[in-house]
Amino acid sequence: MKEEVLKMKEKAIQEIQNAEDLNSLENCRVNYLGKKGELTAVLRGMGSLSAEERPVIGALVNEVRDEIEKEIGVTKQNLKKKELEKTLKQEKIDITMPSKKQELGSIHPITQIIDEIKEIFIGMGYEIADGPEIEYAEYNFDKLNAPKNHPSRDLQDTMYITDEILLRSQTSPVQARVMETQKPPIKIICPGTVYRSDSIDSTHSPVFHQIEGLVIDTHVTMADLKGTLEVFAKKCLGEKTQVRFRPHHFPFTEPSAEADVSCFVCGGKGCRVCKGEGWIELLGCGMVHPKVLQNCGIDPKEYTGFAFGCGVERIAMAKYGIDDMRLLFENDVRFLKQF
Amino acid sequence: MKVDIEWLKDYSEIDVSSKELADRLTMTGSKVEGIETKGNDIKNVVVGKILDIKKHPDADKLIVTQVDIGAGKVQIVTGADNVKVGDIIPIAKDGSELPGGVKIKKGLLRGEESCGMMCSIGELGLTLNEYPDQIEHGIMILPSSYEKFLGMDIVEVLNLKKEIIEFEITPNRPDCLSVEGLGRETAVSLGKEFKNLHKNLDELKLENKKEIEGLKVEIKAPDLCYRYVARVVKNVKIGPSPEWMRKRLNACGMRAINNIVDITNYVMLEMGQPMHAFDINSVEGKHIIVRRADKNEEITTLDEQKRKLNEEMLVIADEKKPVAIAGVMGGLNSEIENDTEMVVFESAVFNGGSVRLTAKEVGLRTEASSRYEKGLSPENALRAANRAVELVKFIGAGEEVEGVIDVYPTKQKENKIEMNPDRMNALLGTDISREEMSNIFESLGIRVEDNMAIPPYFRQDIEGEADLAEEVLRIYGYDKLKSTLIHAESTAGGKNRAQKMEDNLKNLLKDKGFSEIYTYGFMNEKDLEKCNLKEENKIKILNPVSEEFNIMRPSTIPSMLNAISFNAAQKNENVRLFDISRIYHNDQNQIQEGNLPSEENMLTIAMYGNCDFYDLKGYVENVLKECNVKRYEIRKEENKLSYHPGRAANICVGKDTIVTFGEIHPIVQENYGIGEKVYLAEIHIDKILKYASKEKKYTPIPKYPAVERDIAIIVDEAVEVGEIERVISKKCRKVLEDLKLFDVYRSEKLGENKKSVAYAIKFRAEDRTLTEDEINTYMNTIINDLEKELKASLRT
Incomplete structure (x- = not known):
């Protein structure tokens, strides 16, 4: 009996190990351990055994059953693993097939530049101000120390709606409006659309964008202006950017300067973008003219301030290597989606 | 300059x-x-002398010459007919270079060797203007005294090198x-x-006369003419001015004309004071009157153009007629002629603004007017007139007549500005000593007396402390300015609600596949018609950059359709665009009352390609969701004819329309040459901001289960689903969680003009599980109401 059981065990283990898939393994289990299985049959037939044999064979059968179950367990794991491997192999796909496209849109390069500049100045505690595009000549010129017949009015060809109302030729009237309505300290930047009667070509547009900054407080200096613009230039154009001030003239600032930045393409060695100069003209700036402060109701004896303004298109063109300004207003999606 | x-x-x-x-x-x-x-482009050209000329054996029009070029003799063949033996001429030797990259090499001309070329003035890059004695087509003949320069470089000899x-x-x-x-x-x-x-001129004392050689001067408009100085020269011989003067004029970009006119231009370049010279006999009554022009008065200016004048303009006149437009240009009637013997030099100073306006109105911007309009100093006028007389004597063009007529009604005031180095340093952020500042001022001609800085007469632009500070800094060095950051109260900064909303919308639309565009605020009036738009009070631009852009836009539809049409023409597929920009309205006639028109920020979105009305509607709803606008109504729009009358809608809050959207009218689409249906939405973002809820509040996630029931009804084709939804939700709002249209079906079986509409209705109560009975009651009510109000029948 004992030998029969041991033989059965060997056979069972052999069959288990030979099982090729989970199904045949299950069949094995049923054949030996199921209700009608061979080993179960031995236990059922124990009644015919002697009293001495019964516990011995009983223990042996239990032992053999444990071993078979264990073997089934191990084989099951292996077979599962094999089957998973097979499935994974079958499920392999061609990852170079095209994607299901979720078409993305784009933000216009001018907006991107303005946003970048806004972020830099917001970080320094500036607010964003805005004003009308159709503006009084008084705000666009007179309050900014450019009264009627002032020669500086010739520098800009302004479009008029009436003698007194015009399309703003600069964002500076926003400064005047802010100074009239807010008390210092004032720290603002004003991005906006401006209009000048330039014909459309690769470097001119009758509509373009400026961003201006204005700071008014009790102890603001021209050195502060330079420092502020340096922060701006480094963050916007790269950490190595240098700023150079050159004397200039604007009616609304005194002293006035033009700020050049070291060419961010060649680093100042001279290239096509900077026309070999190493410097690129970035913006106009200066200390707010005492007459402007006065015109806007701020006491120039108590307060000083600085202002700066730059053309956004020029920065965008230089930064993104755009060689024709018309592209910015043509709105061809093949252009727009590059940004 | x-x-x-x-x-x-x-x-x-x-x-x-x-x-x-x-x-x-x-x-x-x-x-x-x-x-x-200049002059760097001329190489190896020397002074030569013609020793011999023979006829070319094989060509009638050529001659063979022997030329001494200092270091020997060369043979040169030329076609020129103005040379003779003994002439001193410029010779471009073998291997020489001329302006324009021309290279001269030895060669054979019809069999005769030619070792270079004789040059005309044009070939040397010179003009008749500088060398009036020369001829244009022919060899330049140098003065015989130049024989001493034989073989020398022509650039040196003629002093052609200029920077x-x-x-x-x-x-x-x-x-x-x-x-x-x-x-x-x-x-x-x-x-x-x-x-x-010109120290001598500054110190010159002349008798100020009422009359010189019968000439009198009267200023009738002292507000526009600050000073009028006249000096007279006699026994004038009109002729070319000396070479040095012509060359200097030429270098500064001015043409030489004759000695007297050249002197006026020379003094203007030298001292910045425009001058005018005229024949004393052309002044009727020898009486110069500076006055405003009469209405409809006319003058023919030196450029032979007839110009209309008006009472705003200042003229120099005699007793009968204007002889010059003050500060702009002289009249043809007083021009210096070749037989002029007595000349008046006028050195006057006029009001800058007046000259600027006059020049603009007559359409003549001259070297003189562009100087006058900046505001010249009257103090410079006398010295300039004296300089002109000095030059007449110096070049021997005439003789001085003693005395001056100097009418100077209001003397230029000296400006005294307090000099406060501390305040200037505080403005600049520098630490420059008083002494250094004083030195800078002195070098610029600014006198320092006690605590006062007194700018010289020619610096009327220095008006106050800030101007002084700029003078200090520009000479001290802008590059020495330190970089500091503001020492002040810190400010919060940041974006306001509207600015943040705009940013969010841009990002939303970008994620949905829309590209941002930039458009012009002005447009062509005709585009209104193209878009079926009507605008009563157009905002016209008086001086548009071109007629193409003659009004400010009352709508963004035209500019958006332009962009769409451009993309369609490029054959770009499935285009989606958006634009945030302004429209302008003069609906209350504000402008006519001297007020500004209204400006409104618009978000415009548009698309064509793989999309329909409902795609657009979805994007519009996305925008409203992003802005947290909760309660709004969608209404039909049948009257805005830019849109298809059956496929357009408004989104309204109360009486306010916050969005209009729909399919573009087929005719408008055709007007823009777009071959596909275009869907466009005008979103009034300023209004949206007004209705955007600032609050965002949490609603607990439901604890009790929902019950879903489907319903399909048959209604007339004309019944809109909006109506059906209104009826369904009317009486079960509290427990109605969601209403989803999942099918619209038409068939012959249903009958003509009928459709079946199917909804999934989801009920849920906040506080309990709804019972089967409750749901049935709601469903029965809904079915009843649909039958009653919409004549609907259940589809079984």
Whole structure:
């Protein structure tokens, strides 16, 4: 009996190990351990055994059953693993097939530049101000120390709606409006659309964008202006950017300067973008003219301030290597989606 | 302003390279636009003498010459017919270079060897203007005295090497529209002494006469004419001016005309004071009257154009007629003629604004007017007139008549400004000593007396402390300015709600596949018609950049359709665009009352390609969701004819329309040549901001289960689903969680003009599980109401 059981065990283990898939393994289990299985049959037939044999064979059968179950367990794991491997192999796909496209849109390069500049100045505690595009000549010129017949009015060809109302030729009237309505300290930047009667070509547009900054407080200096613009230039154009001030003239600032930045393409060695100069003209700036402060109701004896303004298109063109300004207003999606 | 560097050297020593000079001047505020070098393109051209001329054996029109070029003799073949033996001429030797990249090489001309070329003035890059004695087509014949230069480089001999600096002078510095002014800036910039060449003129004392040679001067408009100086020269011989003068004029970009006119131009370049010279006999009654023009008065100016004048304009007149437009141009009737014997030099100063307006109105911007309009100093007028007389004597063009007529009604005031170095340093953020400031001022001609700084007469632009500070800084060096950050109260900064909303919308639309575009605020009036738009009170631009852009836009539809049409023409597929920009309205006639028109921020989105009305509607709903606009109604829009009348809608809050959207009218689409259906939405973002809820509040996630029931009903085709939804939700709002349209079906079986509409209705109560009975009651009510209100029947 004992030998029969041991033989059965060997056979069972052999069959288990030979099982090729989970199904045949299950069949094995049923054949030996199921209700009608061979080993179960031995236990059922124990009644015919002697009293001495019964516990011995009983223990042996239990032992053999444990071993078979264990073997089934191990084989099951292996077979599962094999089957998973097979499935994974079958499920392999061609990852170079095209994607299901979720078409993305784009933000216009001018907006991107303005946003970048806004972020830099917001970080320094500036607010964003805005004003009308159709503006009084008084705000666009007179309050900014450019009264009627002032020669500086010739520098800009302004479009008029009436003698007194015009399309703003600069964002500076926003400064005047802010100074009239807010008390210092004032720290603002004003991005906006401006209009000048330039014909459309690769470097001119009758509509373009400026961003201006204005700071008014009790102890603001021209050195502060330079420092502020340096922060701006480094963050916007790269950490190595240098700023150079050159004397200039604007009616609304005194002293006035033009700020050049070291060419961010060649680093100042001279290239096509900077026309070999190493410097690129970035913006106009200066200390707010005492007459402007006065015109806007701020006491120039108590307060000083600085202002700066730059053309956004020029920065965008230089930064993104755009060689024709018309592209910015043509709105061809093949252009727009590059940004 | 163009200046020959040689001329600047009259006023200041220059011991640096031209490039360095340009940099220094730029850094002190006289911006150099560029340096033009002349004469460098001429190489190996020498002075030669013709020794012999023979006919060419094989060509009638050529001659064979033997020329002495200093270091020997060469044979040159030429077609020129103005040369003879003994002439001194410029010779371009074998291997020489001429302006324009021309290279001269030895060669055979019809079999005869020619070792170079004789040059005309044109071939040397010179003009008749500089060399009026020469001829244009023919060889340049040099004076016989030049024989001593035989073999020498022509560039040296004729002094052709020139470096001309072009300055961009800012409008506040009319004094720098003169060589004297720039000479002063040069001296200061290089730390050299300014050589005052005209000290004698400053010190000259002349008798101020009422009348000279019968000439009288009267200023009738002292508000527009600050000073009028007249000096007279007699026994004038009109002829060409000397070569040095012509060359200097030419270098500065002015044409030489005759000795008297050249002197006026020379003095203007030299001292910045425009001058006018005229024949004393052309002045009727010898009485000069400076007055406003009469209405409808006319004058023919030197350029032979008839100009209409008006009462705003200032003229120089005699007793009968205007002889010049003051500060702009002289009249043809008083022009210097070849037989002129007595000349009046006028050196006057006019109101800048008046000259500017006059020049603009008559459409004539001259060297004189562009100086006058910046506001010249009356103090300069007398010395300039005296300089002109000095030059007449110097070049032997005539004789001085003693005395001057100097009408100077209001003397230029001296400006005294308190000099406060502390305050200037505080403005600049510098630490410059009083002494250093004083030195800077002195070098610029600004006198320092006690605590006062007194700018010289030619610096009327220095009005206050800030101007003084700029003078200090530009000479001290803008590049020495430190970089500091503001020491002040910190400010919060940041974006406001509207600005943040705009940013969010841009990002939302970008994620949904829309590209942002930039459009012009103005448009063509005709585009209104193209878009079926009507605008009563158009905002017209008086001086548009072109007729293509003659009004400010009352709608963004035209500019958006332009962009769409451009993309369609490029065959770009499935295009989606958005634009945030302004529209302008004059609906209350604000402009006519002197007020500003209204401006409104619009978000415009548009698309064509793989999309329909409902895609657009979805995007519009996304926008409203993003802005947290909760309660709104969608209404049909049948009257805005830019849109398809059956496929357009408004989104309204109360009486306010916050969005209009729909399919573009087929005719409008055709007008823009777009071959596909276009869907467009005009979103009034300023209004949306008004209705955007600031609050965002949490609603607990439901605890009790929902029950779903489907319902399909048959209704007339004309019944809109919006109606059906209104009826369904009317009586079960509290428990109605969601209503989803999942099918619209039409068939013959249903009957003509009928449709089946199916909904999934989701019920849920906040506080309990709804019972089967409750749901059935709701469903029965819904079915009843649908039958009653919409004549609907259940589809079984």
